[in-house]
Amino acid sequence: MKIVSIVGKKNTGKTSLTIKVIEELKKRGYNVASIKHSHHSIEMDKENTDTWRHKQAGANLVVGVGSTTFFNSRSEMDLNRILYLIKHMGDFDFVIIEGFKKYNYPKIITSPDVRDEYTIAEIDSFTITPEGVSELADLIEKRGHDIVDTLFANNCGFNNGETIASEIRNGNLSVEDLDKTHSYLSIDGKVVGLNRFVSKYLKESVIGVINTLNLNDFGVEDIGKIELLIPNENTAQNPTDADCSIQINDKGLDINAFTKNIVSNSVKGMVSSIKTEDDVRLIEAEITDIGENLENASIALKTNGHDVELNAFTQGILKETIYAIVSSLKIDEDILKITIKVEER
Numbered sequence: 001m002k003i004v005s006i007v008g009k010k011n012t013g014k015t016s017l018t019i020k021v022i023e024e025l026k027k028r029g030y031n032v033a034s035i036k037h038s039h040h041s042i043e044m045d046k047e048n049t050d051t052w053r054h055k056q057a058g059a060n061l062v063v064g065v066g067s068t069t070f071f072n073s074r075s076e077m078d079l080n081r082i083l084y085l086i087k088h089m090g091d092f093d094f095v096i097i098e099g100f101k102k103y104n105y106p107k108i109i110t111s112p113d114v115r116d117e118y119t120i121a122e123i124d125s126f127t128i129t130p131e132g133v134s135e136l137a138d139l140i141e142k143r144g145h146d147i148v149d150t151l152f153a154n155n156c157g158f159n160n161g162e163t164i165a166s167e168i169r170n171g172n173l174s175v176e177d178l179d180k181t182h183s184y185l186s187i188d189g190k191v192v193g194l195n196r197f198v199s200k201y202l203k204e205s206v207i208g209v210i211n212t213l214n215l216n217d218f219g220v221e222d223i224g225k226i227e228l229l230i231p232n233e234n235t236a237q238n239p240t241d242a243d244c245s246i247q248i249n250d251k252g253l254d255i256n257a258f259t260k261n262i263v264s265n266s267v268k269g270m271v272s273s274i275k276t277e278d279d280v281r282l283i284e285a286e287i288t289d290i291g292e293n294l295e296n297a298s299i300a301l302k303t304n305g306h307d308v309e310l311n312a313f314t315q316g317i318l319k320e321t322i323y324a325i326v327s328s329l330k331i332d333e334d335i336l337k338i339t340i341k342v343e344e345r
Helices: 014-027 050-056 079-089 130-143 161-169 196-210 257-272 312-327
Strands: 002-007 032-036 061-065 069-073 094-098 107-109 119-122 185-187 190-192 242-248 282-288 298-303 338-344
Touching: 002 014, 002 130, 014 032, 014 094, 014 130, 032 079, 050 061, 079 094, 079 190, 119 130, 196 257, 196 312, 242 257, 257 282, 257 312, 257 338, 282 312, 298 312, 312 338
Parallel strands: 002 094, 002 107, 032 094, 107 119
Antiparallel strands: 061 069, 185 190, 242 338, 282 298, 282 338
């Protein structure tokens, strides 16, 4: 998803330019979303309609559904929160924003007095020709980018979203050069950036668990977009201070501290969801006889040196999730056996 904002002083043609850009991108076959920001109250519902009365009664969020759907929230939302929610609502190629000039997205300005470091073009909205609109759309295709905190390059090494965004705006880096983002995360309304390894790891782990469910019972035939909401009443815990080792086919796998931390927390999280011992300080999990069908593989789990009995459903979840963890790493051979050991220091 590529984001660009159109900003300028009042009566400088922001809306007319926004419309022209949207029309041109739609002609090119793109799926486009737009956001309008105003310093004044925007009423999406007429007085004395039923949904207007819902809001007057005190509802903090009113949703109207008919030939179209609209959301009317009592509070102003942060732009990045809106952009994240747009990802849930459809697979959009572009989001064109009118306004929000204080945010750090590529800007097309309609008046010179709003120029800043994020400006990629200055346009006279009243005199721009169709050819000019086409050239502007070309620029938007090249210089637009996703939510700043989700931008990563050079795999796990280059994770400064602001710097990456600046390189894209200046034409030194292309969105196609960035790491592929496999999943997106928001915690308490704030977008959290995930590099290639973590985003792929989360995706593979969640899909692994989902593959153990009887999805046909819920009318799901193919797994497309997955949306997961976790209400968490507990304060987030600090990362587990633990040693972690992984063996693939009885050979030790060299993993860095970052990966150890992720695997340790994930394995402890899986085990904590199973009723085992109260104070688990040592976890040993082993999957053997891995072939083309993971269902036929065997899994053994020990906590504090004691065998843990697992029913078929739990076995399936653990096998799928552990295999997903390992599959997100760089393994150059067929995986036939996995051994993971996590021990708290």
